[in-house]
Amino acid sequence: MSMIWPIFKREFTAYFATPLAYVFIVIFLFAMGAFTFFIGHFYENGIADLSVFFGYHPWLYLFLVPAISMRLWAEERHSGTMELLLTLPVPLWATVLGKYLAAWTFIGIALALTFPIWLTVNFLGSPDNGVILAGYIGSFLMAGGYLAIGAAISSATDNQVIAFVVSVVVCFLFTISGAPLVLDFFRAWAPLPVITAISSFSFLTHFIAISSGVIDVRDIIFFFSLTVLFLSVNVVLIDLRKAS
Amino acid sequence: MFSLWADVPLATRSCDLNVMIEIEGLTKRFGPITAVAGIDLTVSKGEVLGFLGPNGAGKSTTMKMVTGFLAPTSGRVRVLGHDVTTETIAAQQAIGYLPEGAPAYGDMTPRQFLLFIAAVRGFRGHQAKARVAAAVGNTELDPVLDQPIETLSKGFKRRVGLAQAILHDPPVLIMDEPTDGLDPNQKHSVRTLIRAMSPEKAIIVSTHLLEEVAAICSRAVVIDRGRVVADGTPADLLRRSRHHNAVTLVLPSSRAETARTKLKSMNKVASVEQIARQNDLIELTAFPNPGAMLIEDVSAIAVAEKWDVRELYAEAGRLDDVFRALTTHDATRARENRA
Numbered sequence: 001m002s003m004i005w006p007i008f009k010r011e012f013t014a015y016f017a018t019p020l021a022y023v024f025i026v027i028f029l030f031a032m033g034a035f036t037f038f039i040g041h042f043y044e045n046g047i048a049d050l051s052v053f054f055g056y057h058p059w060l061y062l063f064l065v066p067a068i069s070m071r072l073w074a075e076e077r078h079s080g081t082m083e084l085l086l087t088l089p090v091p092l093w094a095t096v097l098g099k100y101l102a103a104w105t106f107i108g109i110a111l112a113l114t115f116p117i118w119l120t121v122n123f124l125g126s127p128d129n130g131v132i133l134a135g136y137i138g139s140f141l142m143a144g145g146y147l148a149i150g151a152a153i154s155s156a157t158d159n160q161v162i163a164f165v166v167s168v169v170v171c172f173l174f175t176i177s178g179a180p181l182v183l184d185f186f187r188a189w190a191p192l193p194v195i196t197a198i199s200s201f202s203f204l205t206h207f208i209a210i211s212s213g214v215i216d217v218r219d220i221i222f223f224f225s226l227t228v229l230f231l232s233v234n235v236v237l238i239d240l241r242k243a244s
Numbered sequence: 245m246f247s248l249w250a251d252v253p254l255a256t257r258s259c260d261l262n263v264m265i266e267i268e269g270l271t272k273r274f275g276p277i278t279a280v281a282g283i284d285l286t287v288s289k290g291e292v293l294g295f296l297g298p299n300g301a302g303k304s305t306t307m308k309m310v311t312g313f314l315a316p317t318s319g320r321v322r323v324l325g326h327d328v329t330t331e332t333i334a335a336q337q338a339i340g341y342l343p344e345g346a347p348a349y350g351d352m353t354p355r356q357f358l359l360f361i362a363a364v365r366g367f368r369g370h371q372a373k374a375r376v377a378a379a380v381g382n383t384e385l386d387p388v389l390d391q392p393i394e395t396l397s398k399g400f401k402r403r404v405g406l407a408q409a410i411l412h413d414p415p416v417l418i419m420d421e422p423t424d425g426l427d428p429n430q431k432h433s434v435r436t437l438i439r440a441m442s443p444e445k446a447i448i449v450s451t452h453l454l455e456e457v458a459a460i461c462s463r464a465v466v467i468d469r470g471r472v473v474a475d476g477t478p479a480d481l482l483r484r485s486r487h488h489n490a491v492t493l494v495l496p497s498s499r500a501e502t503a504r505t506k507l508k509s510m511n512k513v514a515s516v517e518q519i520a521r522q523n524d525l526i527e528l529t530a531f532p533n534p535g536a537m538l539i540e541d542v543s544a545i546a547v548a549e550k551w552d553v554r555e556l557y558a559e560a561g562r563l564d565d566v567f568r569a570l571t572t573h574d575a576t577r578a579r580e581n582r583a
Contacts, residue, residue: 006363010349017351080347084408087311087343088364089336243315244274 003090007098008105015106024068028110031060036117048125053117054135054211058175058204061146066167068103069150070160073238077158086238096234100151107143111136131213138210141223142203146171148230155237178202201226262288264338264416264446265310269319272305272470279305281470282319287446289415292438294461294478295450298571302470303450304344307420310448311341323416337365340414342422346405350394354385354404357393358411365412379407382437398425406434410441417447423456435460454563457481468571482561484569491538492529493546494555500526503551510545512536525554 015021032053036042040052076082085095121127150167157163176182178199186195199205206219265287272280280302287293295303308314310321312332320327326334348357358379362372380386383403388396393404402425409417422438423431438447438460451457457464458478466474466481474481482488495503500518507516507530519527532538539558546553 002366003364006360009363010352010360013356014349014351079350080343080345081349083308083313083343084341084347087313087336087339087341088361089333090364091333239315242313 003094004098004101007090007095008102011099011102012105015102021106024064024106025110025113028060028064029113031064032056032114033117035060048121048127050117050121050127050132050135051211053114054139054207057139058142058207061143062168062171062175065107065143065146066150066164066171068107069147069154069167070163071154072099072103072151073155073234074158074160074163078160086242092235092238093231096151096231096238100148100231100234103151104144104147107147108140111140111143128213131211134213134215135211137215138207138219141210141220142207145174145203145223145226145230148227148234149174152230152234152237155234155241174201175203178205262290264289264324265448266322267306267310267319268321270306270309270316270321271318272302272309272314273317278470280309280316283467283470283472285465285472285475287448289446290443291463292442292447292449292461294457294464295448295467296452296454296457296464296567297450297467299452301467301571303467304420305470306467307341307418307448307450308343311339311343311418312336313343337412338414338416340409340412340417342405342409342419344420346402348393348401348404348408351392353390353392354380354396354400354407355389357404358407361408361411367412375411379411382410383407384433399427399430402426403430403434406437415445417441417445419447419449421450421452423451423453431456454567457563466567466570473570474566478563479560481563481566485561485563485565486531487529487559487565488532488561489537489539489558490529490531491542491558492527492555493542493551493553494521494525494527495546495551495553497524497526499551500528502549503546504528506545506549507542510538510541512538512541527555 015024035056036053040056042052045052073082076085086092118132121132122129149170150163153167153170154160154163157166173182179202183195183199186198190198200222206222209216209219263286265285267283267285270280270283271278283302283306285293295306297303305314309316310323310328312328312335315329320329321335322328323335324338326338328335349360352360355376358376359372362375365375367375380389383406385400385403385407388400393401396404402422406419406422409419419438423434426434435456438449441447442460442462449456449461461478464474464476464478464481465472474484493503497520504516504518507513507528510530512532513530513536514533515531517529517531519529521527530538530542539556543556546556
């Protein structure tokens with residue numbers, strides 16, 4: 001465990017050593033605000049809750065999280081620091097976890113900086129703050145899921161653009177796997193258990209369940225196990241590249 | 245009784261405390277291309293092994309496998325008795341590694357970077373600071389300690405990589421072209437540092453600078469197409485050169501023909517080569533028959549015959565002769581790989 005900390009710290013400070021962190025946070029907050037107020041008609045709805053706000057999170061993460069995850073490994077490979085990092089006496093899983101946690105914490109900070117909208121809704125009415133808290137928890141877990149997918153994909157290439165595009169596509173499939181568009185495609189030929197399995201991978205379904213205020217252990221386990229799965233894929237992909 | 249040891253395979257003999265790196269049958273294939281084709285080497289404490297070979301001969305690939313960055317296709321590497329494939333962390337703790345091109349995080353300053361390395365290597369607080377200070381002192385990084393690494397000159401970047409490698413005072417030091425891109429002064433100080441560290445460590449240095457081998461290495465290993473083609477002291481290698489014990493003399497062109505005929509007639513001389521120099525001077529090089537020493541005889545004749553010699557010297561040998569004779573041209577290799 002003590003090995004994770006230096007890796008985490010280096011990765012986390014790297015965000016703030018370049019304009020990346022500030023640009024990302026500004027765009028993140030601006031996009032969140034724009035969608036909530038202008039497209040989601042937050043004021044006009046006249047409802048004291050943040051469901052409109054949270055409703056846009058999966059779609060924003062779809063592009064913003066791969067923008068963070070694309071550099072996670074691809075940049076190390078491209079600049080040659082991968083060789084340095086992997087010859088330091090740190091177990092590979094600890095390096096993978098340290099870098100992942102740094103990126104997740106960074107996204108968490110960006111998410112926490114949306115707090116003015118929480119203040120706004122409390123000033124305007126009396127929302128159920130428990131539901132809002134659940135929404136934030138769900139959003140953070142979902143971001144972690146997207147990030148793990150993006151990290152695994154980033155470890156397979158040294159090209160950040162490829163990492164970004166492939167991550168967006170894979171994240172998109174996970175987001176909409178519960179939607180009729182996807183399910184109809186399978187319904188024609190796949191047996192029911194397969195269809196149920198595919199629809200259960202939907203980020204949207206699980207996120208909507210949590211953000212409606214019902215923190216079901218199964219939804220949490222979903223995001224958690226998906227993250228663990230993709231971080232394991234991340235470790236395996238790096239190991240495979242070692243042996244190639 | 246005494247012959248018992250001879251029957252024991254090399255691998256089980258590592259109780260010899262001085263053997264620090266053992267490489268057995270190390271092989272790496274990338275698809276159809278064999279980059280490293282069965283290398284066997286042991287490196288002991290106190291040795292500075294110069295790894296020589298043309299670009300693409302497999303030097304870097306071998307080093308990447310020794311340090312655990314690449315997994316071998318077959319064969320194994322042990323560092324201080326730890327198998328790099330199965331006990332990677334224990335082996336990596338014993339190794340200081342300067343990868344090719346000295347990669348470092350460009351957005352960090354050398355101080356931040358070295359503190360990061362110290363933390364990963366398990367040093368905390370004062371101990372970490374002391375380690376960083378020692379490494380910085382040895383590599384003369386003080387003036388740039390707080391500038392982002394990406395803004396540093398090539399020489400400083402290389403030394404940041406070097407500082408990172410020696411920070412934990414490792415028993416095994418592996419450096420891929422440590423003096424590449426350094427000016428002669430910087431090269432000299434890096435070589436002095438390597439020599440100073442060598443008694444307590446096993447060091448592998450890859451290079452294609454032949455003078456570096458002569459300057460710092462106690463042993464030279466030449467690899468070509470993934471195989472070891474020569475292994476010996478730099479002096480051993482020089483003995484294989486056709487210039488070994490060759491005698492060169494410079495004299496006015498009017499005497500050249502006489503001198504040339506005279507030299508050719510000596511039994512110790514195998515052949516004579518002639519190069520025209522400026523100012524009406526001629527350079528003659530007499531190559532000896534194997535094992536013969538020429539310098540005394542040649543100088544005696546030159547004095548006796550009053551050749552008006554301007555320069556006269558014998559050579560220990562030229563490493564680039566040996567290098568060219570032992571290794572293949574990169575275009576030839578590429579053609580063979582394709583075939």
